[in-house]
Amino acid sequence: MSLLRIPTPLRPYTQGQKQIMVEGRTVAEALQSLARQFPAIEPHLFDETGALRSYVNVFLNDEDVRTLQGSATPIGEEDRIMILPSIAGGAHER
Amino acid sequence: MTLVIPPYLLNAIHAHAASSYPDEGAGFILGTVQDAKRIARAVLPQANNFESSMRRRRYSISPQDMLQAEREAHAMGLEIIGIFHSHPDHPAMPSEYDREHSLPWFLYLITCVDGGRVIESRVWRLREDRSAFNEVPFDIETPIPCKETL
Numbered sequence: 001m002s003l004l005r006i007p008t009p010l011r012p013y014t015q016g017q018k019q020i021m022v023e024g025r026t027v028a029e030a031l032q033s034l035a036r037q038f039p040a041i042e043p044h045l046f047d048e049t050g051a052l053r054s055y056v057n058v059f060l061n062d063e064d065v066r067t068l069q070g071s072a073t074p075i076g077e078e079d080r081i082m083i084l085p086s087i088a089g090g091a092h093e094r
Numbered sequence: 095m096t097l098v099i100p101p102y103l104l105n106a107i108h109a110h111a112a113s114s115y116p117d118e119g120a121g122f123i124l125g126t127v128q129d130a131k132r133i134a135r136a137v138l139p140q141a142n143n144f145e146s147s148m149r150r151r152r153y154s155i156s157p158q159d160m161l162q163a164e165r166e167a168h169a170m171g172l173e174i175i176g177i178f179h180s181h182p183d184h185p186a187m188p189s190e191y192d193r194e195h196s197l198p199w200f201l202y203l204i205t206c207v208d209g210g211r212v213i214e215s216r217v218w219r220l221r222e223d224r225s226a227f228n229e230v231p232f233d234i235e236t237p238i239p240c241k242e243t244l
Contacts, residue, residue: 009199057157089192090152091184
């Protein structure tokens with residue numbers, strides 16, 4: 001079991017909890033464990049094809065997992081995992 | 095849901111929107127949640143990290159900046175209640191790109207800037223099913239009068 005930190009905008013889907021214990025040996029498995037415990041969070045983490053939404057970033061001990069092995073990055077029980085949304089938007093294209 | 099914002103914070107958002115023109119400018123709105131009201135207490139303008147050639151139509155704030163803003167909010171006893179950004183020469187209405195990148199918990203304040211001049215701001219919230227935005231009313235908080243000192 002590893003500890004996963006939930007950012008403020010996703011806490012409504014974890015009953016207000018800031019940290020959740022998740023199962024799994026990789027980042028992908030940890031996120032699936034989170035979604036199993038709190039199904040309402042799923043559409044905000046994954047798109048219709050099941051891919052992680054582009055604004056969802058996962059940090060392992062303060063390192064972006066994209067710089068490690070992505071969602072296949074292995075995790076241990078002592079690791080701190082954190083979901084952080086990147087914020088983006090913009091006007092209509094002309 | 096209503097956003098309550100004091101005039102000096104709305105002015106700060108508008109100043110950032112105007113100074114960022116012709117690019118989009120963005121940042122965080124910090125505050126408190128009281129029942130159906132979100133009360134703004136500070137704003138944190140951020141750098142637009144989108145690729146420079148696209149900044150007239152796009153903005154991006156890095157996850158590291160998001161984390162830093164969360165820490166600053168926590169230190170002030172506040173939380174991030176919303177995101178502000180500008181639409182240069184475009185209405186203060188969310189785009190499809192905004193919808194794809196938004197989260198229902200945040201309020202999104204969008205400012206229309208026309209030729210460098212701020213026209214208006216409107217506030218939006220993404221529906222839970224992510225299908226569209228609903229407009230959210232915002233109240234400009236009446237400032238407490240300065241006390242006279244002798």
